[in-house]
């Protein structure tokens with residue numbers, strides 16, 4: 115019998131999502147995991163060509179909680195270089211919402227003043 119016939123779990127796609135799923139299943143004790151990747155190597159598409167930005171604030175609390183935890187784990191693994199970022203808002207009150215979201219999730223932010231809006 116081949117690997118696929120005996121596999122207990124088949125993960126399709128060797129991007130960050132499939133690799134992470136396979137890793138966490140294995141760490142949780144799952145055996146018989148087969149990961150299928152149609153290209154010659156993993157990470158050929160988006161996962162191998164992204165900008166490597168791990169932002170915290172997403173505009174939705176449930177996503178921000180995951181993003182903050184993801185950043186914490188990346189930092190713990192020595193894979194995160196904190197460099198900061200700039201967020202701009204076109205809507206009135208947008209910065210207030212971002213600040214409130216940051217406070218809810220313990221994300222450090224500092225408001226810049228006096229930057230003209232060119233739009």
Ligand SMILES: Cc1cc2nc3c(=O)[nH]c(=O)nc-3n(C[C@H](O)[C@H](O)[C@H](O)COP(=O)(O)OP(=O)(O)OC[C@H]3O[C@@H](n4cnc5c(N)ncnc54)[C@H](O)[C@@H]3O)c2cc1C
Pocket residue numbers: 126127128129130131132150151152153156157158159160161162163164165166167168169
């Ligand atoms: C230009 C760019 C910049 C980005 N910048 C950022 C960023 O700064 N920060 C951020 O958080 N995100 C960023 N992203 C988004 C992020 O890279 C993607 O959301 C993430 O990589 C998606 O991972 P994935 O595993 O879902 O998909 P993919 O990386 O696309 O992996 C899917 C894999 O599945 C394989 N596959 C598909 N179909 C089959 C099949 N039938 N059989 C076998 N294998 C199959 C593919 O070959 C591929 O390897 C960026 C994306 C792009 C394109």
